[in-house]
C-alpha cells in the first residue's frame with residue numbers, strides 16, 4: 031500500500047499540520063479543559079457539550095454518517111458564483127490552499143480560494159463556557175471583493191440519546207429567540223431546564239436563519255444549502271423541527287484588506303427564580319456578560335494567549351531533551367496532551383465513542399489519572415474522591431459513572447473484579463506526586479449515599495479486601511463479570527445475541543472462574559498498599575496485607591505458571607485459559623504484563639521466560655497482540671473476546687493499552703533494548719513516519735487498537751484518542767524508560783534504556799522543587815552507579831525532596 035503523507039509535526043509550535051483535507055479518516059482535536067468541550071475534525075466537523083456528552087449536548091452530530099464526518103461549525107463563503115468553506119467541507123470546492131493546525135486545545139483551519147484567505151481559530155477560553163471561532167477574511171487580490179458569509183451550527187436538543195430517537199416529541203419542542211446578532215437556543219427551557227445556548231457574532235448581520243429545513247432545503251445537503259446557494263437568508267424562526275443558527279453577513283474587502291469576525295458558541299445556566307426576563311423571554315444577562323468579555327479581536331487574542339500560557343506551564347513540568355525528535359515530541363507534547371484529554375473524557379466522546387454509551391470508567395479513570403496527576407494535582411484529587419464515591423460497601427464498585435451527576439451508572443452496575451485495585455493505583459500515584467497524605471482522611475460515601483461516609487483509606491482497605499474475599503478454587507482472584515479485559519466473560523454463557531456479554535452472569539454468579547491478570551495486579555497494588563501503610567504507621571495492616579500478597583505470589587507460582595508463560599485464567603469448569611494445552615489463544619498478554627510487573631517468580635526465571643515468550647509469540651511489526659493464536663470461532667464459555675474476527679480488538683488485536691505493561695516488565699528486568707523496541711513500535715511519531723495511510727487514524731496520538739498480525743489489514747488503527755494507552759505510555763516512558771519516578775520522599779532515578787542511548791536531560795518540577803537531571807547512560811541498559819545532587823553524592827537512587835532549584839548528575 032502506498033503510504034501517502036497528509037501532514038507533519040511542527041514541534042516549535044506544538045502543532046500537527048495537516049496539509050490535505052482528505053485524510054484517511056477524520057483527524058480530530060479537542061477544545062476545552064474543564065466544563066465546556068468541543069471535538070473538532072480537520073474539516074471543522076464535530077460538536078460541543080457542557081460537562082457531559084450525553085446529557086448536555088449543545089450541537090448535533092451524526093456518527094458514522096455518509097459522507098463521513100458531516101455536521102460541524104461551518105462557514106460558507108459565497109464569492110460570485112463560487113461557494114466554498116475554509117476547511118474544504120462540506121462544499122468540497124477545491125481550494126487553492128488548505129491547512130489545519132491542531133495545537134494544544136486549539137485548532138486553526140485556513141483555506142484560500144480565488145484570492146480570498148479565510149482562517150479560523152477555534153478554541154475554548156480558560157474558565158469560560160463557550161467556543162470562540164475567530165474568522166479572519168483577507169483579500170489578497172488587487173480588486174475589491176464583495177463576499178457573502180454564512181455561519182452554521184445545528185442545535186442538539188440537549189440529551190444526545192433522545193435527540194437521535196424520540197422524533198415524535200422532538201419535532202414539536204424546538205424553540206429559539208433572536209436578538210441582534212445573537213441566536214438563542216432555548217428548547218425545553220420553558221419546563222425543567224435552567225440552561226440555554228447561543229451563537230453570536232460581533233458584527234451587525236444582514237440576515238439569519240434558525241430553521242434547518244428553510245435554510246438547507248429539504249432535498250439539499252450541507253454541501254449546498256439553498257439559502258447559501260441563492261445568497262439569500264430567509265430570516266426563519268424555528269418552531270419545532272430542527273433548530274439551527276446561521277448568521278448572514280455581507281463583507282466588502284478592499285485589495286489587501288483583512289477583517290476579523292468573532293463568533294461565539296456559548297452555554298448559560300440561570301437560577302430557577304431568574305430564568306425569565308419576561309413571560310416566555312429568557313433572561314439573557316449572563317449571555318450578554320459573556321459576550322462582552324469576548325467581543326473584540328483584542329479580547330479574543332488575550333484569551334488565546336492565556337490558553338497558550340496555560341499549556342506552556344503544564345508542559346513545563348516534565349521536559350526531556352534526548353536529541354531524538356521522535357521521542358522528545360511525544361514525551362514533551364503529544365503524550366501529555368493526550369493524557370489530559372483522556373483524563374477529561376475517560377471513554378465517553380471521540381469519533382469512536384458516541385458520547386451516549388459510556389460515562390467515566392472506574393478503572394479507566396484511575397489509570398488516566400496517572401498520566402495527568404503531575405499536571406493539575408487538585409483535579410486528580412477531586413477525581414479520586416468522585417471515583418471512590420461510587421464504590422459499594424463491600425469494596426466492589428460501579429463500573430462507570432456519569433460526569434454530570436457523578437453517580438454510578440446502574441445500567442452496567444458492578445462485578446468487574448479488577449476495578450477496586452485501581453483505586454490504590456490512582457491514589458498512590460497522587461500521594462507520591464504531591465506528598466499530600468491528607469487525602470487518606472477525606473470522608474467519602476459509598477454509592478453516593480449521604481451518611482455512609484468513611485475515610486478514603488477505608489475505601490482502599492476494602493478494595494484490597496474485596497480481592498481477598500473473592501478467591502476461587504486455586505486461591506486466585508475470581509474474575510466476576512470480567513477483569514481489565516472487558517471481553518473475557520467467563521460467567522456469561524450466551525447463545526442469545528440480545529444479551530449483553532458484560533451484564534449477564536448466567537452461571538454460578540461467578541464463584542469459579544479466576545484471573546491471573548487480577549492476581550498480578552493485586553500483587554503490584556498490594557505492594558504499594560503495604561508500603562503506604564508502613565509510611566503512615568499502620569504496621570499491623572501492612573503485615574496482614576503482606577501475607578496476602580505473599581500467598582498470592584505462591585498461588586501464581588503453583589497454579590498460574592504454564593511452563594513458558596503465565597496462564598491467563600481458569601474458566602468456569604476449572605480449565606486453563608492461555609495455556610499450551612489450549613487449541614487457540616495459548617498465550618495472553620495481560621497476565622504476562624502484570625505478573626512480570628509484579629516480578630512473580632523472578633528468581634526462578636519465570637519473568638525472563640514470560641518476557642521471551644511475549645517476543646516470540648505476541649510481537650509483530652506493529653506491536654504485541656493480545657493473544658496468540660487468535661480465536662477462530664466463537665466459544666460460548668469465553669464470551670465477547672471470541673466474538674471478534676481474528677486480529678481485531680480483544681481477539682489478538684494489538685491492544686496498545688497493555689503493551690506498556692510488558693514494557694515495564696522489561697524495564698524492571700533491566701532489558702532496555704527490548705523495552706525500547708516494544709515501545710518504539712507503538713509510539714505514534716514512529717508510526718507517523720512510515721504508515722499514515724495504513725494506520726488511518728490520527729498520527730499524533732495513540733489509538734486503542736491496531737489490527738494484529740492475524741487481521742485482514744495488520745497495522746490499521748482504530749479507536750483513537752480515548753484509551754488507557756495514553757496514561758500507560760506516559761507512565762512507562764517518564765518513570766521506567768527515562769527513569770524519573772516520584773516517590774513519597776523524593777524522586778527515584780532508575781532509567782532503563784537501549785544501549786544506544788546517549789546523554790539526556792530531564793527538567794522536572796516536583797512539588798515546590800525543580801530538578802535539572804542529566805543522565806549519562808554510558809552504554810548501560812540499567813543500573814545507576816552514582817547520583818550527585820547539587821555537587822553532593824547521594825546514597826541510593828532516591829534524591830530527597832527539598833524545595834528550590836537543584837541540579838542532578840546521574841552516572842549509569
Ligand code: BGC
Pocket residue numbers: 377391393394513514515516517680
Ligand atoms: C475499556 C477498558 C478495558 C479495555 C479492554 C476498553 O475499551 O475502556 O476499561 O479495560 O477496553 O477490554
